[in-house]
Amino acid sequence: MLFTIFGATGDLTTKKLIPALYHLFEEEQLPTPFTIVCVGRRRYETEQFVELIRSKIEGDYPHWEDFCTNLHYLSMDFSSEANFDIFKNYVDAMHLSTNGQKIYYLATAPHYFPIIARALIVTHMLNRGDMRSKIVFEKPFGENLETAKAYNRLLLESIEESQVYRIDHYLGKEMLQNILTVRFANKIFESIWNHENIESVKIIALESESVKQRGGYYDRSGALKDMVQNHLFQTLALVAMDAPMGLSDTLIKNEKVEVLEHLQVSNDIIFGQYAGYLQEKDIPEDSKTETFVALKAYVNSQRWRNTPFYLITGKKMSRKLAEIVITFKDATCFFERGQPEKNTLTIEIFPREGIILKFNGKAPGLWSYTMPMHLDYCHLCNIIGNSPEAYEKLILDVIHDDASLFTRWDEIENSWKVIDEIERLKAFEPLHVYYSESEMLDIVNKKWGL
Structure with a gap:
């Protein structure tokens, strides 16, 4: 499984997403093998990012060293579609199984949603009918009714509704x-x-x-x-x-x-x-x-x-x-x-x-x-x-x-x-x-x- 977090330097990743993924790993609920790619615009090496994350999350994580071997950080400006070839090449270089799931989690502000979604579709990281590839949007989905409709139209013109997950953690x-x-x-x-x-x-x-x-x-x-x-x-x-x-x-x-x-x-x-x-x-x-x-x-x-x-x-x-x-x-x-x-x-x-x-x-x-x-x-x-x-x-x-x-x-x-x-x-x-x-x-x- 490839699990990618866009906007990985934000509080949501530190407070919620990484701890949640860790506990699923600890409870043996994650598909194996799995790879977590954290994409952010700040410049970090993977080792620096992992250390930063661990310093910010509270609690006991006895299997952290085993878990973090699956964590990777990619510094990339995801506000431009032109940069997504960098992401595609980075993932391709990992030589991951073609049969595994690919989950793209957008932990960003809503105005980045159409940029990231369109780029994933154009680079064929997200393909219609491939139920192994899914995209997850944090709330709110859109900034008003007009933008929400535009985002939804963009998605459903290219992929299936069943590949789209609009999250409300409540x-x-x-x-x-x-x-x-x-x-x-x-x-x-x-x-x-x-x-x-x-x-x-x-x-x-x-x-x-x-x-x-x-x-x-x-x-x-x-x-x-x-x-x-x-x-x-x-x-x-x-x-x-x-x-x-x-x-x-x-x-x-x-x-x-x-x-x-x-x-x-x-x-x-x-x-x-x-x-x-x-x-x-x-x-x-x-x-x-x-x-x-x-x-x-x-x-x-x-x-x-x-x-x-x-x-x-x-x-x-x-x-x-x-x-x-x-x-x-x-x-x-x-x-x-x-x-x-x-x-x-x-x-x-x-x-x-x-x-x-x-x-x-x-x-x-x-x-x-x-x-x-x-x-x-x-x-x-x-x-x-x-x-x-x-x-x-x-x-x-x-x-x-x-x-x-x-x-x-x-x-x-x-x-x-x-x-x-x-x-x-x-x-x-x-x-x-x-x-x-x-x-x-x-x-x-x-x-x-x-």
């Missing part, structure tokens, strides 16, 4: 995969999963880090394109979709598309930018790019009529947190002592993975009054040994030709339609400069009473 997270199981395998939830019983749905994805070294990319994307268009919309689709006729990949994605096609965002949107953003590397001094966004959306369907979905995400928060909170409507029965609180179902994605159900019961003692109680399920507590990261699962799925956890083109297309509409509203909304998480959450709570 879909590889255990608790995202668990949403459908919790919903459809439990009558107690699915029978009340509708507007008659649910008051609101809140999807939260907070990040404690700044943009760090990703300023050049991030300023072209912002929180809307970096988080909402992919992670949050995909999560919303899983929560809101109707029951599919079966659990096949196609049927599930059909239902997700139905949600995205009927998604309507309120004009009441909150944008923020953390204090100090304008001083980050590669950020223009007059940038209006949002690092925080909160929006209220509705799914125009019979199931979700008038039920608000709140999507909240931001950088430079006090903590890293990802969760879904389903809030149910008030109980109709009146109690003289201790009015029941609203039931909530919280699906925890990060840092803990689990499910918490808040319900009401009788307080202990002689008096009869209600009090909130909790059922708490810890997902990782049931795992013995290493808990696989999302990227391990997704890379393994690419190797096994399994696209079930990757986004289909019509999902992306409908997501971009909504984002493009929101982008047009940005000019009319204030950009709040914030110094803390609490400032932005206070604005959200005052606006929507959350």
